[in-house]
Amino acid sequence: MIKFAGIVATGIGLLLVSFGQKRDPAREAREACILRCVTQPADPELHRQEIVSLEREAARAIQLNSGTFFRRVYSEDFSGTLSRGQQVNKAQWIAVIESPGVKYESFSTSDIKVQLYEDMAIATCLWSSRSIIKGQHISHQMRSIHVYLNGAGGWHVVTGQITSLPPDVQQPL
Incomplete structure (x- = not known):
């Protein structure tokens, strides 16, 4: 009984000490970071x-000429390079995707490889498309690389590059 009373007294004492401490946001942030790790x-x-x-999902969104996926998954400071070397930000990328001048009969991704580094991932893949541009049917393959960061809102693409594979024809991406 005496042991039980001692344990209860110690517990109450620890509770009172913890309630008396001031809140330290920096310490709480460090502890939360350590807990996540x-x-x-x-x-x-x-x-x-x-x-x-x-x-x-990105390949499907491109086929549908829909920028919704990219608004959700691409970071606000996204920076990318199209297959013809043009650098684009998020708004410019979405404008290319939603362009009415290109209609995709198909757009698929294959050979997806992912390398993980803690809160960063690098994805490479092969994009294959069949499209109609200015009334002309075009088949095209491209290599794509995306760098993802994992944050509070999940994975977001921060940068990407597309490289055309031969035969090299002018493509919108």
Whole structure:
């Protein structure tokens, strides 16, 4: 009984001490950061599959000429390079995607490879498209690379580059 009373008294004392301390936002942020590091999923395959899904969603959005996916997943400070060397920001990228001058009969992604580095991922893939540009049917293949950062809102693309594969024809991307 005396041991039990001692344990209860110690517990109450610790509670009173913790309630008396002032809140330290910097300390709380450090502790939250440490907790995130310690509780990261042990299986990186979950992150890898999420990136693969995002790459497939991007291809589908391009085929549909829809910028919605890119507004959600691409970071506000996105910077990319199109297959013809033109640098674009997020708004310019979305304008290219939504361009009415290009209609995709198909747009697919394959050979997706993902490398994970803590809160960063690099995805490479092969994009294959069949499109109609100015009434002309064009088939084209491109290599794509995207750099993702994982933050509070999930994975976001911060930069990307597209490289045309031969035969090199003028493409909108």
